[in-house]
Amino acid sequence: MQMFQARRHALGVWSVPAVMVAALCSRGASAVDFASDVQPILEQQCLSCHNGEDADSGYDLSTRAAVFDDDYGEPLVAPGKPDESPLFTTMNASADADELMPPADAGGPLDKQSIETIRVWIADGAQWPNGVTLRPRAKPVDRSATPDNRQLLEEIHAKIVNTAAESAGGEMADYRGEIPRTGVPYEMKAIPAGTFPMGSPADEANRQANEGPQTEVGVGAFWMGAREVSWDEYEPFMISSIERRKNGARKDYDPAKHTAVDAVSAPTAPYMEMSFGMGQSGYPAISMTQHAANKYCQWLSAQTGHFYRLPTEAEWEYACRAGATTAYSFGDDPARLGEHAWFYDNSNEKYQKVGMKKPNPWGLYDMHGNVSEWTADQYAADYFAQISGQAENPFLKPTTLYPRSVRGGSWYDDPEQLRSAYRTGSDPIWKQQDPQLPKSIWYHTDAQWLGFRIVRPRRLPTVDEMDAFWNSAANLIK
Template sequence: MIRVNGGTFMMGCEDKRDKDCEDNEKPAHEVTLSTYSIGKYEVTNAEYAVFMNDVTANPNRVDNLDRYITEHEWGLQKTTVNGETRWQPAKGYEKYPVINVNWDGAVAYCRWLSNKTGQQYRLPTEAEWEYAARGGENSEKVNFQYAGSNRIDEVAWYGDNSKGTNPVGRKKANQLRIHDMSGNVYEWCQDWYGDYSGNKQTNPGGANSGSSRVYRGGGWNYGERYCRVSYRNYSTPAGRYSPLGFRLAL
């Protein structure tokens, strides 16, 4: 986990500062955040498999785990060993980001890890995600379009240089030593999706209610405009897609 010192930044897209602004990235607005921590890497297949197998082995579990994640040739696969269901990463994909996991599955992992460690793991808010992607306290100084650079190939796996997901941490990190916040896989955030108000905010948590959750960062099969640090997208919490995973916050 990487400590992100609190601070104030302009969240969203400004035509004078950024490029390819979309309507739902406006208006840019001032946000102040308290100090928090965020994952240096996206959660991997190997890490998520430990969760799935631990919960599967719990005789008191009530969750239907199949609703959290879909098997994939680059992701997790379900097998039967001595009559017991086991989840394992596809061979050679242990350090690749977990994919095809929905918002509920990401939150369930956070809760499981919190119970295991005594730490309060969670998904980052959308504001925390963007602040970290922009470089935290350095965001106004560096002002990069992508997380760590204005040259996307330095920091991101995306549609022009990738045919699938890649192991986490292979591309250059941003100013906070965080990897893959642009490209590789989109990342779920805590927030309900909603329009920006334009008002100054402190530790915002997004819309009060909604039907879709935010995800950020761009994916391996998307163009460079989708990997910008201000780009926003969303899905119903049940959505499971091959370019969609998550990282932790604390």
């Protein structure tokens, strides 16, 4: 959010319809309630930039003391005087004003009801309960303004059902496919249904507390990408000449001439070269957010008529182990790791081409090392406690943007981080170099060791399941 102006603004009070005022005042003497009306606006619209020590240009909206102090020549809020309160006047500025908060490229101006809520709150004395500290909260995203909506999900779902009907019957088998729009090949390995002891045993060397207690878990049959998604596959999705809004919707979208594939949200143009000089053709794609990886899966599904998504943590570990109960799919001895994986000791401080080391017993390459891989789950340190009642196909549906679960270890890691049971979660610091405000929803510029691979479950999904996997961040991103 753009920094507040230190000067006062001679802006008139915005006029609202009588019905809106009536709604605000229907509760009685106090027109607005801080906790239910004001706090959500500040936490969703302001705190990402104006919060504590990280506040943009020093303006802090997280505490009562910071909001009402006069360190900048006047308080940000003058109780009873909206026109003399920069918090209100910047929100109420014209859409093209430099001082508009939030600025246009960060979602501004706010809706009229939110602006009026702040005005009435200030006019009513700007009550702020003692001891209340605000925390940044992801704001809901209005997906009605993008073609990537429920209607699109239903259209893609119908295609997936029809494709399945056309190819019904027969045993699962490995297959090779091509991305229709680019002709780039990819390979999928058939993974049989089964059960396995998920997590690490208590006596495994370098075991972490978040890896257990070891739990018997069942997973349904699925296909998994034999290799990590490469730049050859991912870059045409990431880079094009199409102008896009920050949410990834193409600016020129026309339902009369564009297809379901065109309606899928896709990354805005990267602001730097995303392979960081480590190699492109044949190398793993990196530094995408989980949201970007999810939308790639939707983009591929819309073209092929197969339901592709990220693996769950349980599917990923099951496939990585390939029937083994040892620390690695090939045994317990890290001295053998060089035959199977790229890691800190042999990677020359960069990722390597996919599929160059020995595959695991199920034909999957680079499950240990090269790049760490996104899974679909919310990361939870107590994952095993949370899945205790859902040992069949467990999945922790994400409810917050951070942390999301990552598996496998990378070229940057030591052997202990490459074990089958090793788990970690995403962190906002992975965007530290991102110069944008707010930060990009598509790139983790500082996670140059992070990629993904795809799965295709044998069981057909419902529309709600597709939404849960492909749009788990769509209503949480800032």
